[in-house]
Amino acid sequence: MLEVFIFATLNGLVTGLLLFMLASGLTLIFSMMGVLNFAHASFYMLGAYFAYSISLYLGFWAGLIFAPLIVGVLGALVERYGLRRVHQSGHVAELVFTFGMAFLIEEAVQFFWGPDTKNYQSPDLLDFPLFTLFGQEFPAYRGFMIGISISIFIGLYYLLTRSRVGIIIQAAITHPHTVANLGHNVPFIFMGVFGVGTALAGIAGVIAGPILTTFPGMAVVLGSIVFVIVVIGGLGSLVGAFIASLLIGLLQSYAIASDVGVQDLLNVLGLEFDRNHPLTDLWTLTLPQVAPILPFLLLVLVLIFRPTGLMGKREQ
Amino acid sequence: MAFIRKSSIWIVYLVVLLALPQFFDSVLAISIFNQIAIAIVFALSYNMLLGQGGMLSFGHAVYFGLGGFLAVHALNMIEFETIYFSIIYIPLVGAFSGLLAALFIGSFSTHKAGTVFAMISLGIGELIAASSLIFDSFFGGEAGVSGDRTxxxxxxxIEFFQDVEIYYLAAAWVFIATLFMYLFTQTPAGRMANAVRDNPERAQFIGYSARKIRYISFCASGFFAGIAGGLFALNYEFITEENLNAVTSGRVLLMAYIGGLGYFIGPIIGAVILTLMNSLLSNYSELWMLYLGIMFVLTVLFLPRGFAGFIMMHQIAWVRGKLSSLVMPYLITSIPSSLFLMACVAMIEMSHTEEEVFHYLWMELNPSGLATWLITLFIACSSFYAVRLLLPQLKDAWERANTIPEKESFGK
Amino acid sequence: MPTRFIQNALKLRTLLLISIISLSSTARTQEPIRIAFMDPLSGAFASVGTSGLKQLEFAADYLFNSHGGILDGRTIEIVPLDNQNSPTETQIQFRRAVSEGIRIIFQGNGSAVANALNSAVTRHNRRNPGQEILQINYSAVDPILTEENCSFWHFRFDAHEVMKLNVLTDYIASNPDIKSVYIIGQNYSFGQILSDTSIALLKEKRPDIEIVGNELHPIGQVKDFTPYVTKIVSSGADAVITGNWGADMVSLARSIIDNGLDIPIFTFYAAYDGITATLGADGKNMIRLIHNETSNPIPTEQRKEFIRAFKAANPNNDVTQPRITNALSMIVLAMEETQSTDPYDIALALEDMRFTTLSGEEIWMRGEDHQIFQSLHISVHTDEGIEFDADNSGFGLFSEYHVPTEETIVPTSCRMRRPSR
Structure with missing residues (x-):
């Protein structure tokens, strides 16, 4: 039992931190421009695909460096020539635009790379078990993922709260006009933040691609979950996003690891139903089965009872 | 006079709906018309939310789908004689199921508009789509539930053996639903929905509860989405979970947006365009989804008010009788722009095809030949340049047709 | 004015009818016989669909059209219809087929789609006597299609799920090293049948085998299979049975490999269309597949020639489903026997037909439920002894275990409603 618990925690941590890399960029972009970027997970997918193509020629590590850069530049271009233009037509138009981008990027990926899954491999250098516990191996690559995500969180946190750039960005979030009057180029800051946010998503894609498989549907699988995290954590809150990411990651992991079902609950209550009952689907439900939809349940509950999210300050 | 003019539009609408099968009577054409009919009601119901109420929903298919599922179950009950009524009322079953679902979900999701509403709709949509795969006995798993309308x-x-009979039934329902949705926009509740969309605070100052207004629009929208779901059930005699999942929700957003949110007629245009693209384009190119994506993004970028907005841009010119002065500039610009489009499509298709010879329009191109590529590229670049050259002229002509010259306004 | 309007309208009508919607054409002797191929040709599942389309087109050209056609010189024309793997779109494309006067529809991918098509065909044929349509199911394995929902107008050319599981559990039962099994599948009818049936069969064949896990996960929703693999590891299973396909299959296999688990994985759909290339060396000797028609070694020179010719014409594709060729050949045989292209005649001729495939094996279409019977094989993913690889990766399937046709036969509960003519 203990081993299951430990590994479930580790797995949850890996997933949670990966989700955080996506959510951090998304929440940064949101707090700046007030737009929820539907295409964010698509940039994550682009990261994986670019890294795959680069890794074919230059190896994994080159991909880790260049793919996020390419994705970041693409993101900045999308902001400059797309989002900024749509901005005049209001928030709904912006949301719909990013929604359209998500759709377009998925189709474009299928066009350039084809619909098949890609054989994107983790580097040989990290191809060893980090440690073995109760006969189970924990791959070094997963440890590497944890390391990268945590260093990004720390780096980002310090950048935003301690550095000059971070202070300007924070100021631009709340008082864009004042910052502009001080002589800073606010549209340029916006473009930069969008670029950095998408590049973060790109890094997530690069390191997740080898273990979560690189295929055209990978954006859809993660896309809505990242939204859920940003909303649960509180729109615009980096710390909230961090907590919510870990929460969702661990929640899903524990749910899968458990073997509890409605039946067990009924047994505790002393109730029993036979298999031919019209609601039999409900009685035979188990926690692992519903694990992937738990985040959405949490989302709806949080929005109903605490629309600001866990750490959010303002309502949108 | 105004009444006659207004009702004449409706009569034309009805006549077009009824006359279509007279001109196109193949099984395929009827099937496309049925799709369009369903899409029109669905897209219009979506517009009640987004266009009129300002509520961006990512889960509107839930009401469509639930309406459809209950309608199919009702068809089965009719078959096994548990209930007894003519199947022409089936869309009402869908409508009331949609309404019930909306009454329940709206009671907590319409507290706020904006992002909160959008996120709740997304969450609910995912939850219901996921549970539809878990609760087999009602949703029938991935195979769905099927019924028989006869x-x-x-x-x-009329026994409704043929699709064309369903078409006339659907046309009648589409007409009724469109009429009622239009009338809804004219009621105080419909008017207030616009007010709440544009400025909820002001609306509350004059004594209206923004929440209540949103709730009313939301429920009405669920009701009409349910009608569309019921029509779907009648047409296809089955329904599956894909009809209530995020893909369907996304598609209806696309329809409404491409058509034009601000106009009542917008979603109708969007429904027609998207359905035609879906059923005709998909047979010519594997890449039709890519084209759809490009078109969607370009529409958002350059036609923020959709196709209906584009048409309405010419209203002033039309009223002033200057529309004819625009015909030539449009024609002239359309030549290089369609050339540009064709060249781009040719390049996209050529880079995708694995065939030795690529049949494009009336030509046979060689996708591996450098010359073919260079020529296509040249056509694309030069026509693009030509469009750039011609665009100012078009803009000029458009402005001349639209702005009221000072001399004219003061009289000679 | 009104007459002119009507005239113009009529002109427009004829013009549009000719240009956009080509209507059903009355079959004349030299006209091609049109067969629809309905599968996903765009979107996420396109690679499987287009691969099947190429195989059918190639089979028609290589076996028949290049030899002067069939029925005294008529060629076979394959009409691709893209159903986007969606039951709704299947209904729409079905109407297109009806509209174009096509009477035979090939379809394979997705049981949900096959079921939707089956009910659409049954309904159409009942309501439009004389214009019946034949459904040729070359790959959908839901048993229901030849059990409760069996139809005179439906023929299946693949072994269904229970038949395959029967063989698979035999194989597992014969392996004394396997003492515990973990079952994991996608949470929908296919996965549910998989888990119920394999538990029941294993219990009957090897009561000592312990089912240490029985997991159903939502289809296409799982990001990371590692938590599931953790459970598999801690359960101490000696083997895994899974019905996963597509990205779910690849992700599951990858997670199992990445976590250093070295136990056999028994699958239905873990080869070709990019999967073999993705698994590559990591999956060697771990992944086993149950399928009909042999993979390496190919028994006859005829089949080898066919594969070589196909590879020459389609270097990026493989002959993944020889049953497509079998299905087409049997239909042509039925047409030649009856000298008719009417689905009713073809259906009658197909019933209880015995046919020798390119692999030199006699296969049997049972008349009772329209289910094909042929030998079944279990193959391993490897690069040893591979003459014909998959995805040009050097890796492919090597058959290890063969079950002759007679032993694959299972009873059916089908009560077919036969149309009277």
Whole structure:
């Protein structure tokens, strides 16, 4: 039992931190421009695909460096020539635009790379078990993922709260006009933040691609979950996003690891139903089965009872 | 006079709906018309939310789908004689199921508009889509539920064996639903929905509860989405979870947006365009989804008010009788722009095809030949340049047709 | 004015009818016989669909059209219809087929789609006597299609799920090293049948085998299979049975490999269309597949020639489903026997037909439920002894275990409603 618990925690941590890399960029972009970027997970997918193509020629590590850069530049271009233009037509138009981008990027990926899954491999250098516990191996690559995500969180946190750039960005979030009057180029800051946010998503894609498989549907699988995290954590809150990411990651992991079902609950209550009952689907439900939809349940509950999210300050 | 003009539009609408099968009577054409009919009601119901109420929903298919599922179950009940009524009323079953679902979900999701509403709709949509795969006995798993529309009392001898009979039934429902949705926009509740969309605070100052207004729009929208779901059930005699998942929700957003949110007629245009693209384009190119994506993004970028907005841009010119002065500039610009489009499509298709010879329009191109590529590229670049050259002229002509010259306004 | 309007309208009508919607054409002797191929040709599942389309087109050209056609010189024309793997779109494309006067529809991918098509065909044929349509199911394995929902107008050319599981559990039962099994599948009818049936069969064949896990996960929703693999590891299973396909299959296999688990994985759909290339060396000797028609070694020179010719014409594709060729050949045989292209005649001729495939094996279409019977094989993913690889990766399937046709036969509960003519 203990081993299951430990590994479930580790797995949850890996997933949670990966989700955080996506959510951090998304929440940064949101707090700046007030737009929820539907295409964010698509940039994550682009990261994986670019890294795959680069890794074919230059190896994994080159991909880790260049793919996020390419994705970041693409993101900045999308902001400059797309989002900024749509901005005049209001928030709904912006949301719909990013929604359209998500759709377009998925189709474009299928066009350039084809619909098949890609054989994107983790580097040989990290191809060893980090440690073995109760006969189970924990791959070094997963440890590497944890390391990268945590260093990004720390780096980002310090950048935003301690550095000059971070202070300007924070100021631009709340008082864009004042910052502009001080002589800073606010549209340029916006473009930069969008670029950095998408590049973060790109890094997530690069390191997740080898273990979560690189295929055209990978954006859809993660896309809505990242939204859920940003909303649960509180729109615009980096710390909230961090907590919510870990929460969702661990929640899903524990749910899968458990073997509890409605039946067990009924047994505790002393109730029993036979298999031919019209609601039999409900009685035979188990926690692992519903694990992937738990985040959405949490989302709806949080929005109903605490629309600001866990750490959010303002309502949108 | 105004009344006659207004009602004449409706009569034309009805006549077009009824006359279509007279001109196109193949099984395929009827099937496309049925799709369009369903899409129109669905897209219009979506517009009640987004266009009129300002509520961006990512889960509107839930009401469509639930309406459809209950309608199919009702068809099955008619078949096994648990209930007894003519199947022409099936869309009402869908409508009330949609309404019930909306009454329940709206009671907590319409507290706020904006992002909160959008996120709740996304969450609910995902939850219901996921549970539809878990609760097999009601949703039938991934295979869905199927029924048969030919049971129950016949309607004046019509047994609904053929799709064309369903088309006339659907046309009648589409007409009724469109009329009622239009009338809804004219009611105080419909008017207030616009007010709440534009400025909820002001609306509350004059004594209206923004929440209540949103709730009313939301429920009405669920009701009409349910009608569309019921029509779907009648047409296809089955329904699956894909009809209530995020893909369907996304598609209806696309329809409404491409058509034009601000106009009542917008979603109708969007429904027609998207359905035609879906059923005709998909047979010519594997890449039709890519084209759809490009078109969607370009529409958002350059036609923020959709196709309907584009048409309405010419209203002033039309009223002033200057529309004819625009015909030539449009024609001239359309030549290089269609050339540009064709060249781009040719390049996209050529880079995708694995065939030795690529049949494009009336030509046979060689996708591996450098010359073919260079020529296509040249056509694309030069026509693009030509469009750039011609665009100012078009803009000029458009402005001349639209702005009221000072001399004219003061009289000679 | 009105007459002119009507005239113009009529002109427009004829013009549009000719240009956009080509209507059903009355079959004349030299006209091609049109067969629809309905599968996903765009979107996420396109690679499987287009691969099947190429195989059918190639089979028609290589076996028949290049030899002067069939029925005294008529060629076979394959009409691709893209159903986007969606039951709704299947219904729409079905109407297109009806509209174009096509009477035979090939379809394979997705049981949900096959079921939707089956009910659409049954309904159409009942309501439009004389214009019946034949459904040729070359790959959908839901048993229901030849059990409760069996139809005179439906023929299946693949072994269904229970038949395959029967063989698979035999194989597992014969392996004394396997003492515990973990079952994991996608949470829908296919996965549910998989888990119920394999538990029941294993219990009957090897009561000592312990089912240490029985997991159903939502289809296409799982990001990371590692938590599931953790459970598999801690359960101490000696083997895994899974019905996963597509990205779910690849992700599951990858997670199992990445976590250093070295136990056999028994699958239905873990080869070709990019999967073999993705698994590559990591999956060697771990992944086993149950399928009909042999993979390496190919028994006859005829089949080898066919594969070589196909590879020459389609270097990026493989002959993944020889049953497509079998299905087409049997239909042509039925047409030649009856000298008719009417689905009713073809259906009658197909019933209880015995046919020798390119692999030199006699296969049997049972008349009772329209289910094909042929030998079944279990193959391993490897690069040893591979003459014909998959995805040009050097890796492919090597058959290890063969079950002759007679032993694959299972009873059916089908009560077919036969149309009277």
């Amino acid at each position: 049971f129950g009392p016949s309607f004046f001898g």
